[in-house]
Amino acid sequence: MIIDAKIPAGPIAEKWSRHKFSNKLVNPANRRKYHVIIVGTGLAGGSAAATLAEQGYNVTSFCYQDSPRRAHSIAAQGGINAAKNYQNDGDSIHRLFYDTVKGGDFRSREANVHRLAEVSANIIDQCAAQGVPFAREYGGLLANRSFGGAQVSRTFYARGATGQQLLLGAYSALSRQIGLGTVKMYNRHEMLDLVLVDGHAKGIVTRNLVTGEIKSWAADAVVLATGGYSNAFYLSTNAVGCNSIATMRAYKKGAGFANPCYTQIHPTCIPQSGDHQSKLTLMSESLRNDGRVWVPKDAADCEKPPEQIPEEARDYFLERKYPSFGNLAPRDIASRAAKEACDEGRGVGPGKRGVYLDFADAIQRLGESAIQERYGNLFDIYERITGDSAYRKPMRIYPAPHYTMGGLWVDYNLQSTIPGLFVIGEANFSDHGANRLGASALMQGLADGYFVLPNTLPNYLAGEKPGIINTGLDAFQEVEADVNAFTEKLLSINGTRTPRSLHLDLGRIMWEKCGMARNKAGLEEALRKIPEIRQEFWANLKVTGEGKQLNQELERAGRLAEFLDLAELMCHDALDRDESCGGHFREEHQTEDGEAVRLDDDFAHAAIWEYRGAGEKPTRHVEELDFKDVPLAVRSYK
Amino acid sequence: MALSGLILAGFVFVHMLGNLQLFLGQEALNSYAYKLQSIPAVLWGFRAFLLLATVTHVLTAISLVRENRAARPKPNAEEKFIQATFASRGMGLTGALLFAFIVFHVLHYTVRITHPEYQDMHYILEKNGKEVQVHDVFTMMVSGFTEKWISGTYIVCMAMLCLHLTHGVSSLFQTIGIRNTAWKSRLDGLAIAYGWTVFIGFVSVPMAVLMGVINLPG
């Protein structure tokens, strides 16, 4: 596997504009001859499909949901960062770049991050023009809020539903193209495999989730925008349908998978209430602007109702440990601090896995109506799920798997190690390093889809002769046969274990051994246990119903099959990355007061895994990361 | 639907004002009725206009109901309403009853086919010093309402009209797009007030006759 990041030469601030100029272009009249498949319709996939279609390419889009409007980008709450400096508080492209590299704990590629910061301002312009109802000040101009890991106010938001509004904006642009016939949209279609022709990605095989029909689709390039893999943990803040089939199939076809162990555990989620639970619900990080996180100082107080615990008996542990960032410490740090408090027996609520997020001070200072204006819908969600009002008593929160920084490795052009296979949004690994800052996922998804991919994909297409690929080729027939055989196999085992029960088993191991804190022994144990579950899966799975029908058990089983392999890959990566960085915390590498210790001499690189066949340990490659513009430093938020 | 409804709703109000002239006495009412009928072109033009509005209203209602049924061929096992008012749900029923009533009402008082004796009720009006023989609407109405079943049916139908109008008028504001949250309760209040005004106005006549406040002349 050749790892060439193709980072353009020149000073960091000029790389992107130079690169755009040096890229080959496709003549407008020729664009419609090129056919591009885009899988996924979230912020990245939806915006890319709309933009490429506007440029004149022939686009076919797929999503597993019943409408492109439902992709899980919709659930992002807090906001989207952009270096607009509308607040005149010292923000700039360079500062957003700096904050993101530092926030990523120096494990991201500088050139990509700088480009992200550069286009961030265009995203806000684009979305405002589409009619996204961003929060405004009384003068009619855009409002900002602050977010974790930054000391400037650069986050644009639409109440607590920023992801929804941005996605609906991208969906409207996509819908316009569908209406014009330039995008062919296939809902309720799941990509089950990638097709390579002469080593280039030239198509996919899908299953129609309504009829069960397995079908091939040919194109001149394939774009994956299929999101992250937090559902490997079973319980996460992802939608229940989010899965890693597309990225894992690409990995098994030769695409390098980078940094699979970089998973983000979000500090503010509603704690689990029991085994029946199917997902965890996030409470936006923006709540930490006005909420104060605390646990009782004395473990004996944990059973008491919070209002009976006096001020002096409370430990506002984030404010105590990180005085300059306080409750706005980055996600990985805030999550671990919460875990630590609970490990000390000072957690609150059922199972003592929870900490308080208290709004009493803010309500007193600003009034209940101001808090309602800012967070009303979040408080409503909390009340619906828990039956408690956060206006009256503090919220209980606990960290939960939320976002995966790892993903398919891509070069500066967002192309994977397979030519013609482009990966955008959460599905790639590129911009967040080992930890993503709040409000940066929306920024990256839209940056990739609206502004980056539409400027890099044509460079690949320009070198390809359009329209010579069709599904009649042997390559398609072979993959289609594999997919059919795979589906038949899942249906024919007829054992006793449901896909959900096996997924639950996998999730428990992953959360315990490869979750917020990891260690060698635990990871080795996980690497023994995961193959056992996989064996159980292939020997004892039970899927009722048939293949040629709407069959949600079959869907679950197929998704779990890939999660089992991915979970193992995550553990390999976590074990081999013998340092702590960002969301990857190895207990062996911490300071006396529990802070992560990075080993830059050995691990200032991205780890890229190459598939070696079922049951074989994959090969680890590296892409060395240079930190020229943001010098390597110990990340401190104290 | 809304436009024809607006015309009909306006008409019933004017009709009610006409009826209320009964309380001004025999001469006033008969003179008003004569005035209305004195120019045949206006009379027939107006009748044709009303007929057109009624027919339009009924036909659009039928076609909308057909479309709506087609749009939702299968009902829920358990149909529930959580918001819709009694009046809004009964529009079909009240509408159908009102249509039947209108037919009878026209046959009764306009064509006078049900009660041929009404044809022979005459009244002498003084017009510009000349005596004109006109139809005695006053006597016809009072003798009509003296029959208890007619009054009873009339009152029930006016209650239907009241219900039909309370939803219809409020709906009208929505359909022509001048309703919003701030004005919703005010406009709904107006629609209810309108419905009740029409109801009380119409019903006061048979009530007065039944209670003996108004009697046949002589």
Next chain:
Amino acid sequence: MNLKLKIWRQDTSDGSGQFKHYEINNVSPDSSFLEMLDMLNEQLVESGDQSVAFDSDCREGVCGMCSLTINGIPHGGHQGTTTCQLHMRSFSDGQTITIEPFRAKSFPVLRDLVVDRGGFDEIIQAGGFITCRTGSAQDANEIPIPKPLADDAFDFAACIGCGACVAACKNASAMLFTGAKIAHLNSLPQGKAEKDRRTLSMVSKMDEAGFGNCRNYGECSAVCPKEIPLDVIAKMNRDFAVASVKGFISK
């Protein structure tokens, strides 16, 4: 909690379906309605039966994928709540719960409780957008939008496209859905240029897709998980009337 369930089962979109009765025991009051169905499905699969197909995705009330008419009311009848956010503590032990798909000709049942809401996508494709080529936008602060207007636009834009409005309407009217998008885009200065075209085109697509007519029952708004106000229908009617008159005059 122990519950009796009466659930609509239907094998294919062209076939007919019927209610089947199930019993489920030891349901946690803290579980969500869909988690209760997950539990039922585990039992069904373990005993060799096919699971009950139902749509859900984000399970936090924003994607709009979950549906279900529960005891005659779409999303179960708790104000501002989608089915996925409905929790079993709202039901009582021993209760019989009737669960059926959203009913409308334009929402054909695909299997069990899963329906096809593609009509909504078609309405948006007809005009539910502001034409704005990527990269062509001016600075976001160049068009000041008064806060109250931005707040209203957000309220209209909050629609999640779940289809409860259609399911609640005895006429399967999609006017709340269509009105919400029209009100969102038509009220913003960015959306003015295409206002008339958008309104006419979306309304005509809505009729074409076979949705019924509004009778001002208000059921749609009452079940809407995002509490979209009925105002949006009035606004759509007004914009439609204005656009039609303008179109007629300029013919």
